Amino acid sequence: MDAHILTQYGLDQNITMKEAIEAFVESLAFQKKSRETIRGYRLSLLDANRYFSERMNGPIRCRDITLHQHIQPYFTHLFQERKLQVASAKRYVSAMRSFFRFLEIQDVVGKDPTARLQLPRVRKTEREHLTQDEFYLFVSCIDIPIVRYIALVQALAGLRVSEAIQLTLDDVDFDGQCIRVRHGKGDKARTVPINEELMSALQDYLMHHRPATQSLLFFATKRTGTISIAYINLVLERATKQAGIDKHVTSHILRHSYASWLVKQNVNIVHIQKVLGHESVRTTSGYMHVYQDDLQEAISNVRFLPEKGVASDE
Template sequence: MTTTSIARPMYMNEGLELFEEWLAVRGMSQETRRGYAMDSRQFAKWMGQKSNAPVLVPMVTGNHIEDFIRYLVGERKCMPRSINRKLNTLSMFFQCMKKKKVIEESPLEDIERMKVPDTERTFLTRDEVEAIIGAITHPVLHYFALTMAYSGIRVNECIHLKLTDVNFDEQSIQIINGKGGKNRKVPMSSHLAEQLRIYLKEHRPHTDSLYFFALKRSGSVSTQYVNRILLDACQKANIEKHVTSHILRHSFASYLVSKDTHVAVIQKLLGHASLKTTSIYLHVQQDDMKEAIERIDF
């Protein structure tokens, strides 16, 4: 079903600019807005190539969305979770267009999300985490990975930590404008606090950067560089798992689960809005099920 324009017809490139302004007003973080912009612009580029002409927002139909899904599956080889993320972005884009009176109805109204296989994510054991961190010889990145592993904060939250965000008196890390634009305070263990004091005293390069983890040349750290260092460390430690910066956060949560930490506490530490998100970290092992069965004594 074709959407109908209420105000003057608006081209996709105009709609994208309006959408990005709308996201900024809603207080979303720069990283979140960047993700939405990339996904929505990918669709706009695909629509332009398909039409071989400038595309008006009201021209987009449900059939176009379904064709886009087929393109993502067939040509781009995208996974269901990735496709659903792009569809959620487009849903928000057309929601914005509807609120701005550019269209009457969203073309995604009847579009179903793809079924995501219920597979457990990769996580590292305690020994694997220690081996990887020990294999990172770059001093700044060594303590960066250590902080992620011992605090569970997101890689972007770690990247954007300022010197003033780490409070050694309170033994806490203040996350400013985390995912969803939310702030939270994460406790530091005594071990992490001790290690970060060593980092500041002996390993942080002399720089004017306000970031806690700063490289001499750039004054900051990038996600790509962190992941490359982790890949090298895995090879040195003979660990064959596909490890990214997010796996350190995942392993933090999984380790707390293994220590019988209440899921609500893990939720708060990770900064999740709902327990449903936290539940992906609740790995159920065969031994756990066997132990549970042995407890039954009717």
């Protein structure tokens, strides 16, 4: 976060949290953060402001917010009373920390009260994904064509659902065998290569399923021109039940599956990072599943001892 961008706001030291949130949101837009990030941060901070204000029985100034009196009790409230999972709290924590760094640069607070925020430890688990057999059974049960082809783009090219529904007709390059993601996470662009299977599927979609519309979106609908993420996940939930798959399959699970299949095919993790659009390879490493069959085969082929076996006492 650039200091020269933030110092332009000249916030009053007595500003309330609710007022400061709007200035912070404006700074995020200036930094070209994604709409999803801005909306998520704003909702998280407004939720915290409601909690603080209720405890104070009125508006609270940013300079009066402390870790032990306000922030730590708020997160305890989220976990114990609202049953928020620790893994789901990342947005709340990121929003709070970014907000107070903003206020620190603005000289509204002298010290960032979130610096020593402590959360319960969460045990890392593997990201859920579909096997390839599960996916092809699953996709055959998707009864809405546009959703079926979006699912294919996610599972065979690794796009986020927000990226898939924003694709335009020009973004899918059949000659170059690639998809151009112009507005990825953090508004970053990338080019994703696609294989013959996905190319054929997308050509089939254009020829037989895309409605006649003025919309330039690749995945366009006749009535509104666009399709919502909530509707996509609703259709995927229905397909999961019909396929009899005992997993919670959302649009993001399809992206996880793509990454997992690349790992299984021994694709270099740096290459996987590039096609997924991750800033850090550490994020990509979360997809490094250990496949039990592969592990069994690997261990079976390892010889730990000499041919004669374990030495006896004889």
